[in-house]
Amino acid sequence: MKFVLFYHSLISDWNHGNAHFLRGIATELLLRGHRVEIYEPTDGWSLRNLRTERLSDSLMGFFKTYPHLLSRFYQLENFDVGAVLADADVVIVHEWNDPALVKKIGRHRARSNHYLLLFHDTHHRAVTDPESIARYDLEHFDGVLAFGKVLRDIYLDRGWAARVWTWHEAADTHVFRPLPGGPEEGDLVWIGNWGDDERTHELKQYLFDPVETLGLRARVYGVRYPERALQVLSAAGIEYGGWLPNYEVPRIFARFRLTVHIPRRPYRRALPGIPTIRPFEALACGIPLVSAPWDDVENLFTPGRDFLMVHSRREMEEAMAAILHDRKFARTLADQGRTAILRRHTCAHRVDELIGICRELRLSRFAEHRPRKEPAVT
The missing domain is CATH 3.40.50.11930 (Rossmann fold)
Structure with a gap:
C-alpha cells in the first residue's frame, strides 16, 4: 500500500x-x-x-x-x-x-x-x-x-x-536500544523540555530537590529553559546540556545510571493513561526508570516491575538511592522494562x-x- x-x-x-x-x-x-x-x-x-x-x-x-x-x-x-x-x-x-x-x-x-x-x-x-x-x-x-x-x-x-x-505511541527499537557502555558521565540524566510551566512544581519535587539532597551527578537536556530555570538547575548542582537531537538519546542513556519520567500536568490530571513517548524510549534503551505519578488506567506497564513509580519527594530519593546502590537490582529493573517494550510497545x-x-x-x-x-x- x-x-x-x-x-x-x-x-x-x-x-x-x-x-x-x-x-x-x-x-x-x-x-x-x-x-x-x-x-x-x-x-x-x-x-x-x-x-x-x-x-x-x-x-x-x-x-x-x-x-x-x-x-x-x-x-x-x-x-x-x-x-x-x-x-x-x-x-x-x-x-x-x-x-x-x-x-x-x-x-x-x-x-x-x-x-x-x-x-x-x-x-x-x-x-x-x-x-x-x-x-x-x-x-x-x-x-x-x-x-x-x-x-x-x-x-x-x-x-x-x-x-x-x-x-498509543511506542518506541522505535531500531534506534532506541541498549548501546555498549561508553565512559560513565554521571548518575542521572533527564531529557525533556521546560514545558510552559506545565510541570515546574513537579520538576522541583521529583528531580531538582532529590538530586541536590543526594548529591548526584546529574544532567538535563532540553529547550525553552528560561533564565530562572537555568538558575534553579545551577543551584541544585545539575548540568544543563541544551538541546539534544533525539537520535542521540540512546548514546546518552548508555553513559548514565538512571533516568526519570515527570509527566506534564495536563496529562496527569485530564488525560490519564497517556505517558507520552519518552518513557517508551527510555525503557527500550535499557536504562532504569523512576516515574513521578501518573495513572496507568490502560495497564500499559506493570509499575514496580517495569519501572518504579513514586508519589513523593521522599519516595523519589529512596528509589534513586536503591538503583544507584544496588547494581543487580538496577539491571533487573532495566531488563524488565525493556522486555515490556519488546512484548507490547x-x-x-x-x-x-x-x-x-x-x-x-x-x-x-x-x-x-x-x-x-x-x-x-x-
Whole structure:
C-alpha cells in the first residue's frame, strides 16, 4: 500500500516529540514493503527554531541515522492535493497541521473514495484548548487515531468523529536500544523540555530537590529553559546540556545510571493513561526508570516491575538511592522494562494495529457498498 502522511515535521524534533513516533512508524512501514511519502510545511516552527539556533548540523545526523526517510516540503497556498493523493491508499493527517490543510484534504476525500483518510491526535489540546480541535473539519475523514483511550472518548463524546481508535505511541527499537557502555558521565540524566510551566512544581519535587539532597551527578537536556530555570538547575548542582537531537538519546542513556519520567500536568490530571513517548524510549534503551505519578488506567506497564513509580519527594530519593546502590537490582529493573517494550510497545506493534484498522475500514466500506440481493419470488 501507499501511505501519504502529513505531519508538522519529520526532520526536526526541536520541541516536537511527535517526530520520534513518525520516524519509527515510517521506518516500519518501509521495512514491510509499503510505500511512504511524508509531507511537512516549508515554514514549520520546529525546523525554523532549529535553524534559528544554528543547530542545522543536527540535520546531517538525522540523515545519517535515517537514510531511508525523506521529507517533502509544501506551501499550502499552491499545494496540489489531487496530484499528491492520486495513487494513495492510506492518508494520515496529524493534528499539528493547519486547519485549512485538513479541510482541503477532507474535501478531496469527499470527491474520491480510493483511499482511507485518518486524523491523528497526539496532544492534550482536546482538553486544554478544545476550541482549536473543534476547528478541524473532519466530516469526510474515515476516523481518528487517538494516543490514549481517554482522548478517544473525548472525540466520541463531543461528536468530533464517529469512529475513533486508541493508538498509543511506542518506541522505535531500531534506534532506541541498549548501546555498549561508553565512559560513565554521571548518575542521572533527564531529557525533556521546560514545558510552559506545565510541570515546574513537579520538576522541583521529583528531580531538582532529590538530586541536590543526594548529591548526584546529574544532567538535563532540553529547550525553552528560561533564565530562572537555568538558575534553579545551577543551584541544585545539575548540568544543563541544551538541546539534544533525539537520535542521540540512546548514546546518552548508555553513559548514565538512571533516568526519570515527570509527566506534564495536563496529562496527569485530564488525560490519564497517556505517558507520552519518552518513557517508551527510555525503557527500550535499557536504562532504569523512576516515574513521578501518573495513572496507568490502560495497564500499559506493570509499575514496580517495569519501572518504579513514586508519589513523593521522599519516595523519589529512596528509589534513586536503591538503583544507584544496588547494581543487580538496577539491571533487573532495566531488563524488565525493556522486555515490556519488546512484548507490547514497539513501532512494529503499532503498525500491526494500523494495518488492522485499515483492514477494518476496508471491510466496513465493502459491506456498505455491497449490492443487496433481491428476495426470491415465490
